[in-house]
Amino acid sequence: MTMANTLTFSTSTLLHIYQKPISRINLNFKIYSSLSTSSTMANDATTKVVPAIIVGGGRVGKALQEMGNGDDFLVKRGEAMPMEFEGPILVCTRNDDLEAVLHSTPKSRWNDLVFFQNGMLEPWLESKGLGDADQVLAYFAVSKLGEPPIDGKTDTNPEGLTAAYGKWGSAVAERLLTGGLSCKVLDKEAFQKQMLEKLIWICAFMLVGARHPGATVGVVEKEYRSEVSSLISELAGAAAAEKGLVFEPAMEDRLCAYSRAVAHFPTAVKEFKWRNGWFYSLSEKAIALGKPDPCPLHTSWLKELKIV
Structure with missing residues (x-):
């Protein structure tokens, strides 16, 4: 609103010194936080973002690509999905394009799909046998292509609200924090509550x-x-x-x-x-x-x- 059609923003000029995950037992999740400095995290040799296929060349897809190390594969509308590329498949399209994305993805790779969409995806995911699919709640926004991201930190949740779930959850969180965005990794129940909120x-x-x-x-x-x-x-x-x-x-x-x-x-x-x-x-x-x-x-x- 990702809460836009997706409320998500990108960054390209900030370096972020980050903390290792810390546990918050009472909240049952890991918080990934970052502090900004003056260079680009992608140039920091200590940070290696897991390469990903990024589906969608809009504001969110481009933002995620900029947070990587330059070895991602961006798939735009109508382009073929690379068969040999391993790693997460970050889906940053409109909800109504999800059916086409699924059809263009080899079924053997469906468990690598990570959905960044807003809204209630559960009925659709379950109808495709993807009830346990990876998802991201993007409480950050990119108002225009190429503009820096705005994180969804608030006075009630200064740690940030963006959350990820699934086998690639930690990899997604690592990518986001290199772009100066917070992200927590939640279990299924906690994620569902936040998704509904x-x-x-x-x-x-x-x-x-x-x-x-x-x-x-x-x-x-x-x-x-x-x-x-x-x-x-x-x-x-x-x-x-x-x-x-x-x-x-x-x-x-x-x-x-x-x-x-x-x-x-x-x-x-x-x-x-x-x-x-x-x-x-x-x-x-x-x-x-x-x-x-x-x-x-x-x-x-x-x-x-x-x-x-």
Whole structure:
């Protein structure tokens, strides 16, 4: 929003001295952090980023390539996937292009795919037998091709919010921190919770913003806080019930803090199938069973805007 269509930014001129992973037992993840200096980390002989195939030559793909050591293979739209190249396959396309990416990837390499997309990918991944696929929650943004990245660090999460999951999670984190971006490696349950939180952020802030034409994310957080708070609470309750999980306390505070960090981002309801559409499907399912709509406010506002 990766929270844009993907909220991700690239870097090319900063050197980053980084710390080794440290364990945070109470949070059940490893935090990768970095401090900026004046040169380029890629020139530091002590840092060796795992070479990767990068699918997608847009803002995110180019940003990831710049964080490497020059031995990545960039695959643009319509180009063939190299058969002999080992390592992770970083998928940085739009969600609607995922089907084509999968078809162009040898099935023997599907377990090396790392998905950087925003939104609810679980149903699609499970339909392809990829329920345990590597994923990245990119809480960083590249507003324009070639511009430096902005990390999603907030006053409530100064360690950063970007997270990776899967067998290539540590390799992805290493690449990001060489570009001056934070990244933590999570287990499956912790990652799913954060994925759902990010989904709730996108769905809530974009929908409330759409009700107030011209409102940026920051305007929504500042001027329409009560609306977005009600929607966050509603969507969180529906997601928790559907997935049988309990979110960490103070979700609203975390999501609003992130909104302040990216206050200039515009709002619009996009990629409905992958975002708000998942919550609307929960509403449709409940109503079909004669049960109350778990997301009545969400449904009402979607109808108000003639999205459904």
